[in-house]
Amino acid sequence: MTRVLIVGAGPAGIRAAQRLVAAGLHPVVVDEGTRAGGQIYRRPPEGLKRPPQTLYGSEANKAVALHGCFDSMLEAGQLSYHPRSSVVALEGQTAQVMGPQGVETIAYDKLILATGATDRLAPVPGWQSAGVYSLGATQIALKSQGVALGRRMVLAGSGPLLTLVASQLRKAGAQVVAVLDTAPLTTQAAGAFGMALARPRVTLRGAVMRAGLGRSYHAGVTLTRIVTDSTGPTAIHWQDARGRDHATPCDMVGLGWHLRAETHLTDLAGVSMAWDQVYHQWLPEADAMGRAAAGVYLAGDGMRILGADGAELAGKIAASACLQDLGMAAPDTGRALKELRRMQRFASAMQRAFPWPAQMVRALPADTVLCRCEGISVGDLRTTLSLSGPEANRAKSLSRVGMGRCQGRYCQLAGAEVLAAESGVPVDRIGRLRSQPPARPAPISAYLDKGPDARTK
Amino acid sequence: MTGRLVRLAEASRPKVSFTFDGAVLTGLEGDTVLTAILAERGALRQAEFGPEQRSGFCLMGACQDCWIWQEDGVRLRACSTALQAGMRLRSAATDAWPATGDAP
Numbered sequence: 001m002t003r004v005l006i007v008g009a010g011p012a013g014i015r016a017a018q019r020l021v022a023a024g025l026h027p028v029v030v031d032e033g034t035r036a037g038g039q040i041y042r043r044p045p046e047g048l049k050r051p052p053q054t055l056y057g058s059e060a061n062k063a064v065a066l067h068g069c070f071d072s073m074l075e076a077g078q079l080s081y082h083p084r085s086s087v088v089a090l091e092g093q094t095a096q097v098m099g100p101q102g103v104e105t106i107a108y109d110k111l112i113l114a115t116g117a118t119d120r121l122a123p124v125p126g127w128q129s130a131g132v133y134s135l136g137a138t139q140i141a142l143k144s145q146g147v148a149l150g151r152r153m154v155l156a157g158s159g160p161l162l163t164l165v166a167s168q169l170r171k172a173g174a175q176v177v178a179v180l181d182t183a184p185l186t187t188q189a190a191g192a193f194g195m196a197l198a199r200p201r202v203t204l205r206g207a208v209m210r211a212g213l214g215r216s217y218h219a220g221v222t223l224t225r226i227v228t229d230s231t232g233p234t235a236i237h238w239q240d241a242r243g244r245d246h247a248t249p250c251d252m253v254g255l256g257w258h259l260r261a262e263t264h265l266t267d268l269a270g271v272s273m274a275w276d277q278v279y280h281q282w283l284p285e286a287d288a289m290g291r292a293a294a295g296v297y298l299a300g301d302g303m304r305i306l307g308a309d310g311a312e313l314a315g316k317i318a319a320s321a322c323l324q325d326l327g328m329a330a331p332d333t334g335r336a337l338k339e340l341r342r343m344q345r346f347a348s349a350m351q352r353a354f355p356w357p358a359q360m361v362r363a364l365p366a367d368t369v370l371c372r373c374e375g376i377s378v379g380d381l382r383t384t385l386s387l388s389g390p391e392a393n394r395a396k397s398l399s400r401v402g403m404g405r406c407q408g409r410y411c412q413l414a415g416a417e418v419l420a421a422e423s424g425v426p427v428d429r430i431g432r433l434r435s436q437p438p439a440r441p442a443p444i445s446a447y448l449d450k451g452p453d454a455r456t457k
Numbered sequence: 458m459t460g461r462l463v464r465l466a467e468a469s470r471p472k473v474s475f476t477f478d479g480a481v482l483t484g485l486e487g488d489t490v491l492t493a494i495l496a497e498r499g500a501l502r503q504a505e506f507g508p509e510q511r512s513g514f515c516l517m518g519a520c521q522d523c524w525i526w527q528e529d530g531v532r533l534r535a536c537s538t539a540l541q542a543g544m545r546l547r548s549a550a551t552d553a554w555p556a557t558g559d560a561p
């Protein structure tokens with residue numbers, strides 16, 4: 001039987017698996033989570049029992065349906081499932097999969113990458129300190145563990161997660177003292193029209209949620225710095241839209257500006273990447289159905305960031321493309337593609353409404369830590385430019401920005417922005433960091449042959 | 458010492474004992490290692506390249522900020538490792554590496 005490997009068990013990966021199973025295939029699903037669901041529909045560990053309505057709010061029915069879909073395929077033995085496992089390398093139609101028992105090699109004929117996204121981050125002076133988290137982290141802590149990451153929390157950045165996480169935290173009883181949005185009301189108003197046209201109900205729900213934040217919400221903010229002592233944040237300094245300085249005492253800061261597609265494996269699979277003006281990041285090139293290279297299909301936020309609804313559609317569509325290419329009967333995708341275009345219009349308008357804070361990044365003080373992994377400053381990177389020239393990979397080699405353990409996931413875009421500002425070339429010309437295996441840190445022990453004398457843990 | 462995290466829900470789960478830098482701490486069944494430590498402490502570890510402490514950042518296994526040590530020398534990613542009773546965790550490597558014959 002044709003071997004299809006699906007990487008990621010979020011909305012896109014699960015719906016892709018469902019369509020392949022319905023066609024009689026037996027896909028192999030590799031996922032880093034302990035239980036299938038992905039990030040937005042992440043399931044808490046066994047033993048935590050808050051109901052779906054509490055965890056997922058208005059999206060509870062979708063989450064339950066998705067989890068049920070996966071669990072029923074698993075129980076029926078219709079797919080092979082590798083939870084808590086990371087694909088660390090791809091080469092010649094084989095994947096190196098690192099799981100709790102070490103690294104194993106899985107061969108495939110077709111590959112569907114549904115790797116999702118991480119938070120898109122911009123540095124703020126002080127962000128390297130304990131007690132500063134991504135917005136996604138803040139939501140994961142609440143949803144998966146029932147905890148708030150601080151006692152006096154400030155959420156800052158822009159995009160839909162900012163309002164959503166603040167509302168969810170308040171509802172759960174956490175103290176969110178300020179919500180600082182770097183998007184000015186002018187861009188928000190400009191984007192809101194397109195958002196409302198494409199998805200009126202989602203737009204309205206967001207507006208209601210925003211209104212619920214009341215006076216703690218501020219638009220058009222410039223983040224100046226996070227003041228820290230040896231234990232963590234004590235305050236965040238910021239400027240409001242009229243240029244007045246504020247200091248808000250806090251012990252936690254959550255940061256995030258939308259999402260950044262997780263494209264490490266996509267790059268290793270040989271897919272071409274291009275700078276996307278709308279999303280302000282490098283994204284893989286694929287046709288409308290997710291065909292991205294020979295035998296490689298993309299779906300979900302790892303291809304285009306459209307959110308969970310878009311990911312479910314894209315998963316089904318990519319599976320149909322895969323089935324078509326195998327010469328098998330595939331469900332029609334006409335309606336799903338039309339829906340996906342509507343999601344794309346919404347997402348594009350939202351990117352305009354809540355833009356990447358380019359000016360803030362360009363104006364960062366020289367002593368700001370740019371690379372959290374290795375504590376490399378904005379000034380260090382600027383100094384490198386005279387030796388490296390305005391090219392991301394050379395600048396990485398000389399400055400180590402992008403060479404730390406996160407492999408550039410959290411510094412690449414800000415690094416490119418700093419180099420662009422300093423050299424006067426457009427940010428897309430700075431280039432993209434080439435992905436290197438392993439896609440996750442892999443201990444040597446994971447590769448050791450597990451003989452009879454092997455140390456077992 | 459008070460922890461960084463505040464438990465907002467489901468705080469009545471069975472307790473789980475473990476050690477962190479030699480001190481006996483108590484987490485709850487279903488906690489990640491990160492949750493259990495930060496419920497009682499302010500940080501997971503000292504940064505290698507700066508004066509600050511670290512307490513994890515992305516909580517989804519992407520940033521690699523939350524790697525800590527076990528007493529036997531094996532490291533783990535605190536955000537995505539389930540807490541188990543009897544874990545012996547450290548914020549830094551032990552001063553003495555286990556001799557070859559002592560490896561468990």
